[in-house]
Amino acid sequence: MVKPIRLGGAVKKNNQSFAQLTTTLFATLLISGAVGASDLVLTNGKILTVDSLFSEAQAIAIDGGRIVAIGSNASVAKHIKADTKLIDLNGKTVIPGLIDNHMHLVRGAQNWQRQIRLEGVLDYQEALSQIEKAAKRAKPGEWLTAPGGFVERQFDGRPGAGFLRKDLDRVAPENPVYLQHLFDWGYANSAALERIGVNPENPEGMAGLLLDNQGLPEGPVTKRAQWLIEQQVAQDKQADQLANAHQALSDLAKTGLTTVVDAGGFNTVDSLYAPFQSLDEQGELPIRLYYMKQVVDWQQGNRATNLQRLDGVRFGEGSDFFKPVAVGEQLLLSVQDTAGSPANSGDAVKAEFLEKAAELAKRGVQLHLHAVNDQSINQHLDAFAEINKTYPLAPLRWTLAHVDGIQPETIDRANDLGILFAIHSRPVLIGYRFQSRFGPKANQMTPMKTLTEKGALWGLGSDSPTVSIYNPFRTLWWAINGRMVDGTKVSEQNVDRKQALIAHTINNARLANEESNLGSLEIGKRADLVVIDQDYMKIEASQISKIRSLATMVDGEWVYRDASF
Structure with a gap:
């Protein structure tokens, strides 16, 4: 017989609604033989499909990793057979698998198992407790690192200098500790300083140490001291990079992410992709990892653009879990910009950028380009407009990434060329810096609301793990509330929760040319979904960051299940 499973406990015998469903519908179908039977059916849920109508459903049927039916309990019951597994969601909310359109995971996964996670921790003593727990798990002498994902101002009760050396020594006395701030x-403890030849009690001749009133290292490090520590950390890579890669992806699955697009970036050398490729070949990638092909050879000292690196690359092809989808996020390092510093605008630089970008268009390759400053963006659009005369860009889905400083009229220019946008939750950590640099104008930066009003297609990602937080519900919280992790209001460009979810699912699928397979819960698409512990559409907006995944499914298989599910 069909055996239903109830979320959070056994099915009660007196549950009339479920009993009626099983006796009047399921039993009849089992006797007669179900048409279009499935492996798994989830019933009695609130399923946000994120289809074109943003419709809700009660049940979903999955077979062979794809969705075969979605709708009411009664309509989906037609897909039940004798060995179908039933899960009663008991009213829980289900959303499409969340997609991050821009993450630096391949680079960040090194030593993942030894990393300290401080994302979202809001108390200094709790942060120290996290470090202490990591030290107890580690072997004496092993490096413990936090690769960013926090700002010191988020920790209530913090000292004026941030993390103090004496506190880090206390919680990790036998391990070198280094915490990267963006x-x-x-911040470094005594053991980390000793690794670079610094006597913490007599730190003579070392640049980059913030000293206390006794002339001793207080904790913060920069300049040469920081560089030397980072070199030590880089040399201390764990031998088992497969384990690091798998753990990183498993941790992302736990948050509700089912697909990540890796943006490469500085020092993302080719060898860093090897463990992920090996996991894919072994069929052991828990979530989908798409990536941007690097045209800058980071192993070469000149870091020049070399488009020959694209020869033989088949974009959008490969396994369903691991494949290249674009070039990015750098095309030419000389046009790298920041919110306050535009790209190099010399004639030679602009000519080279036009040449390289035109070659991508000729090859039919998507470009996902780092672009923050409005002046830089307009400079790029000048080149794009010229290229568009010969090679229409709209079908290529070229994407501008970050665009924190873009102005409304520049959005119009980009829209006219069919350019898409990748927005990132970096202000959840660095919004105070925009406020300090640009004053009241900062409230209109990272303009999600304006993009939406102008009908632009934009997706939502994180740019984590160093300058943002990888938890997608923190990203959604930021997009909806316009606040930093510490609660500081930094944006008036926030959007409603419906638009935020669209941006983090189906729009990101469109950015990756995967909307026929991913991004919404519709018949024929891959069964990537998340069962969450709160009603996303009704929970207080301020509490959205606290939503947890109870279970995450990729390709019809559970890749994470909470003990209560």
Whole structure:
């Protein structure tokens, strides 16, 4: 017989609604033989399909990794057979698998198992407790690192200098500790300083140490001291990179992510992709990892663009779990910009950029380009407009990434060329810096609301793990509330929860040319979904960051299940 499974406990015999469903519908279908039978059916849920109508369903049927039916309990019951597994969701909300359109996971996964996770921790003592727990798991002498994902101002009760050396020594006395603060400074304990030849009690001649009133290292490190520590950390790679890669992806699955697009970036050398490719070949990738092909050879000292690196690359092809989807996020390092510093605008640089970008268009390759400053973006659009005369860009889905400083009229220019946008939750950590640099204008930066009003297609990602937080519900929380992790209001460009979810699912699938397979829960698509512990559409907006995945499914298989599910 069909055996239903109830979320959070056994099915009660007196559950009349479920009993009626099983006796009047399921039993009849089992006797007569179900048409279009399936392996798994989830019933009695609130399923947000994120289809074109943003419709809701009660049940979903899955077979062979794809969705074969979705709708009411009664309509989906037609897909039940004797060995179909039934799960009663008991009213729980289901959403499409969340997609991050821009993450630096391949680079960040090194030593993942030894990393300290401080994302979302809001108390200094709790942060120290996390470090202490990591030290107890580690062997004496092993490096413990936090690769960013926090800002010191988020920790209530923190000292003025951030993490103090004496506190790090206390919680990790037998391990060198290094905590990376964004891409700025770091914090080190005594054991870390000793690894670079610094006597913490007599730190003579070392640049980059913040000293206390007794002339001793207080904790923060920068300049040469920071560089030397980072070199030590880089040399201390764990031998089993497969385990690091698998653990990183498993941790992402636990948050509700089912697909990540890796953006490569500085120092993302080719060898870093090897463990992920091996896992794919072994059929052991828990979630989908798409990636941007690097045209800058980071192993070469000149870091020049070399488009010959694209020869033989078949974009969008490969396994369903691991394949290249674009070039990015750098095309030419000389046009790298920031919110306050535009790209190099010399004639030679613009000519080279036009040449390289035109070659991508000629090859029919998608470009996902780092672009933050409005002046830089307009410079790129000048080149795009010229290329568009010969090679229409709209079908290529070229994408501008970050676009924190883009202005409304520039959005119009990009829209006219069919350019898409990848928005990232970096202000959840660095929004205060935009406020400091640009004043009230910062409230209109990272313009999700304006993009939506202008009908632009934009997706939502994180740019984690260093300058943002990889938990997608923190990203959704930021997009909906416009606040930093510490609660500081930094944006008036926030959007409603419906638009945020669309941006984090189906729009990101469109950015990756995967909307026929991913991004919404519709018949024929891959069964990538997340069962969550709160009603996403009704929970207080301020609480969205606290939503947890109870279970994450990729390709019809559970890749994460909470003990209560």
